[in-house]
Amino acid sequence: MDKRTIIVLGVVMAVAAAFAVLWFHKAPAEASWQGYAEADFVKVGPTQQGLVTAVHVQRGDHVVKGAPLFDQDDAMDRAAVDQAAHLAQQARDQLANLQGPAKPTEIAQAEANLNDAIAARGKVQADLQRNETLLASGSATKQVVDQERADLASAEAKIAAAAAAVKQAQAPLGRADEIVAQASAVEVADAALAQARWRLAQRSVAAPVAGFVADVLARPGETLQAGAPIVSLLPPENIFIRFFVPEPSLAHVHPGDTVALTCDNCPPDVTGAVSFVSPQAEYTPPFIYSESTRAKFVFLAEARPKPDQAALFNPGQPVTVKPRAASP
Template sequence: MIRRFLVPAVLIALVAGAAWVLFRPKPPQPVAWQGYAEADFVKIGPTQPGLLTAVRVARGDRVAKGQPLFEQDDTDDRAAVDQAQRLLQQARGQLQNLLSPAKSSEIDQAQANLRDAEAARDRAQEDLRRSAQLLKSGSATQQIVDQEDAALRSAEAKVAAATAALTTAQAPMGRPAEVEAQRSMVDSLEAALKQAQWRLDQRSVTAPEAGVIADVIAFPGETLAAGAPVVSLLPPGNIFVRFFIPEPELAKVHVGDRVDFSCDNCPADLNGTVSFIAPNAEYTPPFIYSESTRGKFVFHAEARAPPEQAKLLNPGEPVTVAPTGQAEAPTASAP
């Protein structure tokens, strides 16, 4: 009798135990997203068309900021700089000439003429004084006094003319309008020289920032258009991680959130910040939206690591992204 009830009880216990194992509450699985390392390459080319004469780097080279990358033929630009320098020198000389007084010999002559006129004036003054005294005693006539007075006025006029001539000789030769026009010419030629020097400087191109030469696109002997790339530079700060967030988890992720990165043989402390989340779904399935198909939508997102960590990633390398602080190692979920 006991055996009759024992078998069903054991079966019921086994079924209940199996149901508990299958349907017991389970801890949530760690969130993780599939992605890969990507990079924004800097294509560096000349600002002017011309013949490429030298490439100073090779693929894979690490370059510092300001390190020479390539050069173009600069014969024409050197000639332009030389011409601009000579024209500027000539214009400055003309301006200096307009600002300068007369020759020293001409100034000396003007000073001598003034001294001679002053001596003649002094003699005329003395003659007039004596004639005026003689007129009182009757030894001179009024006509003589009038002649001496006219002679004095003539001598004073000559002194004034000599003084003006000396002032003119000592003053700048150019009129104010001529000087101002020449100053404008000098300013214009200085600007032309700066432009010519800038064009010459552009013939030798240097690295805008430190990085790795990802590719060399053009070689010496090629004639390039302005902007045509010669080298492709990869700065460490331009490496980022592109990953894909399933639609059900999209609301949990925001720009500025911290995330952890993991990849094969990478350091364990790689991390970054979410910098972009696409406003539209990356993948649209060929059927009508429904509750059961939402998980098939993924949204393109990007995260950037600090430059010192970003350089440890290689573009194209698979990377798993997870929210910072998860206890378990992330496992990538397929989009």
């Protein structure tokens, strides 16, 4: 081998050694995981079966919390409210009747009877006093005095009876247990009225949350079962990112960690917090586990963007997730 060949080989070996050093000492590629945007839709439906009479929103609308979404036919519920209201008023009237005194005319009659008995007693008392004086002088007989004393006792008894009649007329008509039972009946009637009003209110359904109308699933004229969705809402805070972490990187992903989220036309500072890491592999290819194939295990994880950034993503949109420092 001549000297020139030896020099060329030396140069080649030096270059190869330099490439080898660069290869083994180059910075490791930044970890990134593929994912996509997903969302928890709020599907709003009626609480009871009925005919849909109006839908107040359409796909693509933005609604605030409390905005009307749809109405159902409420004719039967209005009639039920009217019936329950009348029954409740009837129960209250019956209770008031049991708690109230007799008629004013009956009370006036009882009071007049008492006054008459008092007047009669006064006459008997006056006659008795006069005849007791005459008895001492012999102008009246003992028999007459005894009779007037008996008349006075009878008059006192009549006064007591008349006074009791007045108290009875002024007292509640019902017995105590009747009043308690009727008070319970009033509570039952009021509860039935409240239930009827609630059922009527449910015929007009409002948005439980603010959000984007993702879909309208029924139209006026359709009769739906209770719970069947009519409007699908997407609140921005319900958007999250699903991504898949290879098994070798799983130990570096924890709930609460901050991750960077990138997508087409997204600003560069979009971040999210890891909210879920699956405890088991989502996809397990048909192979025997070994050190060389463990990277094929992929684990599902989820991250929640900040509320003010969640609306940047649309469900199904591809997203790249990169790790960042764990959130405090």
